[in-house]
Amino acid sequence: MERISLTKNVNLNIQSIDKFKDVTLELRFLNKLSGESATKRAVLALIMQDRSTLYQTKALMNKAIDDLYGASLSIRGYGYGQAEVLRLSLKTINEVYVNESLLEKQFAFAHELIFNPLFNEKVFKEAKLALHNELLRLQDDPREYATKLALEAAGNEQALAISAAGNIDDLKSLKLADVIAEYESILANDLISINVIGGVDKEKIIELCEKYLNFCARNGEYSSYYAIKTELDRHQEISKTIEQSNLIMVYNTNIMITDELYWPLKLGTIILGQLPISLLFIEVREKRSLCYYISANLLSFDGAMLISTGADYENIAQITSVTLEQIHRVTLHDYPLELFEAAKKMIINSLNSTKDSVSSILNFDYQNQLLNKEDTTLSIEHLIQKITIEEISMAFSKLEINMTFVLKKKGITNAENI
């Protein structure tokens, strides 16, 4: 993507490309992640998406979106390690499919959403209730709930423990004035990235940014990535009336996303648990029929790895033990060479597929922005091709078990040996 600095810490990134049938305009506002700000921003996102001073009812808001041919609008917060991003995405059909000028309307609508949110007690109350309901809903899904609880426990008051979705305790005491103050702070202080992808002309986009997305210069530097440090080997079990128990194992990787061992760690995680031929899938599901799903995933900006499965409680101890064996196998490079080669091919396949999805292109590019890098899918592919089994082994030897968490079926006594 081509980068243009509009003013200090407000950057425009453009990719002019005809293959997609829409034009995506996206803004990302970056600041430090904290529990309180996450909740404020989550409420703010709901307010901004609901109405504005020009479109004061849902019907008017719907009409504005449909004037843009049912534009896809999304505003929400995301965590990137120690940083938080409020992301506004507005996708509108490319003008060539409708013979109607839409680009300027798209920018004008984004301007209205960003600069003229409708702040009043009624809208605030509704957004607060909607977030409250959303957070409760999340707790009703055992898999999501188990992950949330495991990360909170494993995070040990660090960024890993904080959800960008907000939290119920902070929500209870939240006032409209707090949200307005947060909004004003975002406009004045957050680092802003404006991203545009689609069949667009660069000069025209710059002109529209100057007209509709005119932000002041700002100072500030926010670090996003880190590698979590905690007490090790903690265990926690919580009961709920559910059909299946959920096991979440959180590891400290001790490797940051910018470290040399990051890509070997990523490859090792694929070998461990991201493919239908990965060690966990083969050993836990296929050979022992203990679960339907089991996977390993990196939380790259936090320096953590998450292993997650759902199973009968009486099998949790066995799954934990088989999982530990598989991690040991990766460390000792005791796995088929074919798996190593396949993992490389799959990660390269995934990198190449980035080019076919607007959201993947934007996420890839934003990661570059956060890490202050200019990686391309090709440069990473070259890096991956060079990774050796020994490097994977070195990366995995740094893993330390942080937390073993079980959300178990109510009425079952605790296991002794997990």
Added chain:
Amino acid sequence: MQKIYNQKFKETLYEEQLPNGLHVVIWYKKDYVSSNALIAVPYGSLDYRQLTSEGVYEVPCGTAHFLEHKLFEDPQKDVMAAFSAMGANVNAFTSYNETVYYFNTSKEDITEPLNLLLNFVQTLNITDESIEKEKGIIIQELLMYKQMPDIRLFNETFSAIYHDFPLKYDIGGSVESVTSITRTDLMECYRRNYHPANMYLVVVSAQDPQILMSVIKDNQSTKEFSTFEPIKRFQYQEPNTCVTLSGKFNMDVNTNKACLAFKLPIIIESSSERVLTEWGLRFLLEAYFTGMNAEYQDWLDNEIITDYFGYDIDLSKDYAILMFYNECNDITKFRTMITKQLEKMKKELIDEALITQLKRRYYGQAVRMFNSINDIGVTYIRDLFNHLDLFSSIEVINQVDTSVINKACDRIDLSNSTLVELTNDDKEENI
């Protein structure tokens, strides 16, 4: 092979039916790096009872889904590993109406994974031992879905609606039905349904369509298949009434939910009439039950609904349902609001401006669907199984006008309904 170019959406595809009956579609996406190929069989969970020339053929519920799991088995080679070695992601899913096997890859030449997809779907090689092992995995899958409140709410609603029609069963079956599935069931189901004449291959790729078609033809020409005996879904004599007028079930949740569902008469005239009626109703429901309607704000403010509230309408050739779902503690208020609103919807005329607005919305959304190589294949085969082609199913939206909407509204009979509640009877306190 026949080339089809759609000027409006700027999309190109090629179609051909091979001598063995396999229907092949190659969708040419010249600027895309990745390819997606799928094989679809119109055999889903609703087909556990079928009609053959010999009479009724029945297997345990969940057999279609079990078969999907077992098709990946090949004693000669590990299918998953072979796809991974080629740099391709392979997966499958079973729905009510179809089973689909697919892969994605960013390889320039997809000959190898395409051949592998055709070969593994067109071969079944299973043992009693492996079937028994798979049961444990599938039962864990069923338990996983059973603890998801939204999925449970819909499944319980379907059970409250249908006396006989198999929508009342989970796609994967039950622990009991899965336990009872045998090798014979799977082999027999496979023999009867997985014939090229009953299969559809859709490839979405930037690779030369002529080359891809010759790869497919070469693959198929080496294989022999017995004659396909037509097979149909069993026709149920389902009563018009629901099983129960109301139902309730318990889960460990923070928020109570409810689903008010109407069992509608099936539209039997034609697929196009059915699809047009469904669009007509969708326009109406959108105008009366969403933020397009000013009353929606009152329902939110008075806590009759939450932002979870929504509706779904499905007019299929075998069943027809209209559902409203909500998070609520007062189901009487919820029911009263829906009933009043439906009565109003039947009496009043929809504003022309809203029709124009919705046409713009759905047209824009339909065009954007062509961005995703994964969505194109699935949307294409679902329309095909519905006896429509993808482009005309989008064009139907333009036919919606006041007369279509009024006719659609007149057709719906709301006299058969059920209200299903999800509550937490053991809840001690609000979190």
